[in-house]
Amino acid sequence: MKSKKDITETKYFTFAKPPEQMLLESGKKLGPITIAYETYGTLNKDKSNAILVTHALTGDAHAAGFHEGDKKPGWWNEMIGPGKAFDTEKYYVICSNVIGGCKGSTGPLSINPETGKHYGLDFPLITIEDMVKAQKHLVNRLGIKKLLSVSGGSMGGMQVLQWIALFPDNVISAIPIATALKHSPQQIALNEVGRQAIISDPKWMKGKYYSFGQPEKGLAIARMLGHITYMSNESMEKKFSRNLKNDSFNFSFIPEFEVEGYLHYKGNNFVKRFDANSYLYITKAIDYFDLSNPNKIINGDKIDIKFMVISFTSDWLYPPSQSRQLVRVLKQKGIDVSYCEINSKYGHDAFLIEFDEQTNLIKNFLKKVIHERKDK
């Protein structure tokens, strides 16, 4: 049974109220902006033990513990808590939902105060830079000048890199996991297929579907494709092989293989919990992401940030080659970086599955970061 202290809840912080709206990378302005966030552990007196955890495409602020009445914990619960990788007996862990999202932070699903209706496509396109700038407002609000670390996988890793590019003086260490310095054309192409599945669904109605229900079919197809890229060939082989749902082929277009049934199930579940417009906005933000110019990510000479880069051998969505490229760029800029390629069969999903090795690496890394800090 879970104890009382495992119960966590989402909090909200609103800023950029007109006329103080936030300027976005596109040149447009957005405000008011609400950020949904959770915190775990206790901020120490000198506010030096804060770690920001950043989520992936469909994640949210609920990274750890259980919401009242929930059976499932937050998305990185195995990594955040007493004695865990991000040890809440030592650290104050923050996780916030990105802007553009649909889990409490301002996004296309939110009510546009100018019209009193859901933003839909009136929501301006956002970038990873915009997401991180909004997060910075939250970190400021919590009174934290320097984050001990920023860590996240996939799009979370892009936010980590963007933090370094934008706010190098406010971060002590960085742990980007299963991520890339830029989205490649193949990665953009896969996102575009997902977007077109949504946009082509007549129920999308140019984003004005909120009174009528989601473009469920399109969104489910986007998720099915996503799921294929999150798993590896090997993990699919192990989980499904060519197993059939029934004893033999039924020779129809109803899913016959277990792998098909699984994708349908995942797609259909996803539409219950995620907003189709948010899927469009966030995948665009990922596609725009490009810090491959070494002077963009490391903007200055005296940057004293320790990095640990983690990738997974069977990840073909953000393959180890992209992490090695990141390491190369950091090394060339004289940054202190260690690199770990974890041997895993779980593909991109590994950052949400391979807890033991990640825990070990991150614990030791954070210990070293604190130790070196005390020496100074």
Place this chain on the structure above:
Amino acid sequence: MKSKKDITETKYFTFAKPPEQMLLESGKKLGPITIAYETYGTLNKDKSNAILVTHALTGDAHAAGFHEGDKKPGWWNEMIGPGKAFDTEKYYVICSNVIGGCKGSTGPLSINPETGKHYGLDFPLITIEDMVKAQKHLVNRLGIKKLLSVSGGSMGGMQVLQWIALFPDNVISAIPIATALKHSPQQIALNEVGRQAIISDPKWMKGKYYSFGQPEKGLAIARMLGHITYMSNESMEKKFSRNLKNDSFNFSFIPEFEVEGYLHYKGNNFVKRFDANSYLYITKAIDYFDLSNPNKIINGDKIDIKFMVISFTSDWLYPPSQSRQLVRVLKQKGIDVSYCEINSKYGHDAFLIEFDEQTNLIKNFLKKVIHERKDK
């Protein structure tokens, strides 16, 4: 300028007229069956120089030369012709459109003689075995007892393997290219996403769209996804990188990157030339394909067929590991097989691009096949 002799034309052969219908693997019967086919070169007197070339998912019988008035030649024109890999001065080359297709052979687009309407979903589901059994009728009709070789890439390679499994006494040599002994769960999953894009398009209307026009959006999405799997990461990087269609981001959901524009172009062009129902039927046939049991592909002890297996290093749809698996199975059954992994950056498309090395390999292989035959 192309000479007169380059002009080729599609011919038609009809069999299995009721009550002599063909029994399908599903247990259903199909007939009459028309096979669209082309031939190049001249059949010699003892009918010993015939080579069957088999096409991929969206291919057709028009493998070589130009149709009257056309600017583009057949899909494997660089490989078939005088002095080419399949040298039409030496060999009689046959290519036929698979059943289930939409390029002249009987498929869901054909008129169902029982109703006078397009088959649509009344067309029975077919398998690679059914395709090959239908081809065998054509080969019989042409009076050929033994094919000197059967060769094709991708689904064409599956047909090659199926020929060996079904008709080992009627084939002297086999050249499966960029193919697999079975469709893996990942490959099935990718096909299912394409199918769902079509099926979810309201214009699909359970396959009864023929009077109203194609489910264009769904079919285009299926093709876009297909295209990503035909190219490699490297070839996409080289062709598109992160180049924009305009000078800067327009921050909208209109395609901004060149790779997106290219996929839209390919998708939109595809719907003009391919039937959505055929896409469903043929991808299902591919998913059903499984000759991974060594006793299925080599059914007997005294099989005297020479194999050359070809794969391409950057092919991630049918990766070299699947070709090596095929070679392993053949070797275990005592089959004479040589294996060539061609170094290419073009991904799965390489079998339609890397002509020089394929030509060299195939020419030498066929020379050796004929030489050994004369020794006997």
